[in-house]
Amino acid sequence: MARQTRQKDAIVAALRAHGEFVSAQQLHQALEDAGEHIGLATVYRQLNALADSGEADTVRLDGQQLFRLCGTGHADGDDGHDGAEPRRHHHHLVCTSCGKTVEIDPPGEQWLRTIADRHGFTIESHTLELFGLCADCRKKQDDASDAS
Amino acid sequence: MARQTRQKDAIVAALRAHGEFVSAQQLHQALEDAGEHIGLATVYRQLNALADSGEADTVRLDGQQLFRLCGTGHADGDDGHDGAEPRRHHHHLVCTSCGKTVEIDPPGEQWLRTIADRHGFTIESHTLELFGLCADCRKKQDDASDAS
DNA sequence: CTTTTTGCAAATCATTTGCAACTGA
DNA sequence: TCAGTTGCAAATGATTTGCAAAAAG
Numbered sequence: 001m002a003r004q005t006r007q008k009d010a011i012v013a014a015l016r017a018h019g020e021f022v023s024a025q026q027l028h029q030a031l032e033d034a035g036e037h038i039g040l041a042t043v044y045r046q047l048n049a050l051a052d053s054g055e056a057d058t059v060r061l062d063g064q065q066l067f068r069l070c071g072t073g074h075a076d077g078d079d080g081h082d083g084a085e086p087r088r089h090h091h092h093l094v095c096t097s098c099g100k101t102v103e104i105d106p107p108g109e110q111w112l113r114t115i116a117d118r119h120g121f122t123i124e125s126h127t128l129e130l131f132g133l134c135a136d137c138r139k140k141q142d143d144a145s146d147a148s
Numbered sequence: 149m150a151r152q153t154r155q156k157d158a159i160v161a162a163l164r165a166h167g168e169f170v171s172a173q174q175l176h177q178a179l180e181d182a183g184e185h186i187g188l189a190t191v192y193r194q195l196n197a198l199a200d201s202g203e204a205d206t207v208r209l210d211g212q213q214l215f216r217l218c219g220t221g222h223a224d225g226d227d228g229h230d231g232a233e234p235r236r237h238h239h240h241l242v243c244t245s246c247g248k249t250v251e252i253d254p255p256g257e258q259w260l261r262t263i264a265d266r267h268g269f270t271i272e273s274h275t276l277e278l279f280g281l282c283a284d285c286r287k288k289q290d291d292a293s294d295a296s
Numbered sequence: 297c298t299t300t301t302t303g304c305a306a307a308t309c310a311t312t313t314g315c316a317a318c319t320g321a
Numbered sequence: 322t323c324a325g326t327t328g329c330a331a332a333t334g335a336t337t338t339g340c341a342a343a344a345a346g
Contacts, residue, residue, distance in 0.1 A: 003300055003345050039303045044336060060208055064335065093269055104263050112278070115252050120283035121241055128276045130260070135268035151320055151325055187328045192311060212310065
């Protein structure tokens with residue numbers, strides 16, 4: 001069902017190359033720069049497809065949606081069961097200055113279950129995002145505020 | 149600096165009445181229903197003002213921003229230093245069906261600190277949102293899927 | 297050839313803003 | 322009076338979608 005196209009490849013490549021989270025717009029721009037003239041709509045479509053299939057991870061920062069390759073692995077062999085579950089949940093630690101992103105460990109699924117139970121909820125998904133400054137940016141910022 | 153206007157009151161009232169998170173659009177609609185003809189733009193402006201002043205809490209679900217009165221408190225006396233810190237962080241449990249929202253306890257600030265430390269980050273803010281179905285909606289949905 | 301994918305532009309959607317008319321303190 | 326506030330409509334910005342042309346299998 002999924003055909004292999006130049007643009008799809010380019011998008012995944014760009015995504016992989018970038019490593020961190022990027023907005024569709026940014027990625028589109030990057031592709032332009034790289035000489036790959038791909039429609040913005042296609043970038044969006046592809047990105048969403050990746051997110052839905054679970055190959056990409058997404059976060060919503062401010063008003064935009066950012067994407068990043070998930071396992072950075074890639075298609076391994078094949079698997080018989082494909083996703084019935086769309087977008088996964090994420091746990092990220094994002095530097096608000098340089099954008100560096102780190103995956104973090106889940107905050108005890110145990111705790112999660114407890115909360116859900118207590119309120120009679122059935123958890124479908126959850127997001128946890130920590131925003132702050134990474135060591136480097138922290139230093140830079142200190143220096144900056146030091147100057148007048 | 150902040151004048152008291154009919155619309156501002158109506159908005160806060162509607163917000164308080166609703167209790168849970170609402171989108172600007174929803175709130176605007178509600179006001180219309182209540183006979184209060186207030187410009188959508190004004191609703192947005194007011195809502196943002198409330199959020200900035202810390203009187204309202206906000207979450208981003210999907211592509212919209214939802215608001216809810218925060219401490220139900222209000223401006224205390226006056227203060228010389230005005231906000232350097234805009235919007236706070238939240239911990240919510242939201243029903244994706246009826247919108248019911250429950251405040252939940254933080255997932256161990258301890259754990260948070262550990263993560264931050266390990267990666268050399270200085271956490272500025274964080275968001276944690278759990279989405280799922282509350283008991284009621286879960287039942288309803290089961291029934292529905294039961295019918296063909 | 298048949299179906300998926302692309303492209304582009306027009307369409308949405310939520311939110312913001314310009315600016316003149318308005319109104320509360 | 323006069324600055325903060327409102328309204329409406331037009332402007333934005335991100336993302337989506339309609340549809341015919343291009344490409345993959």
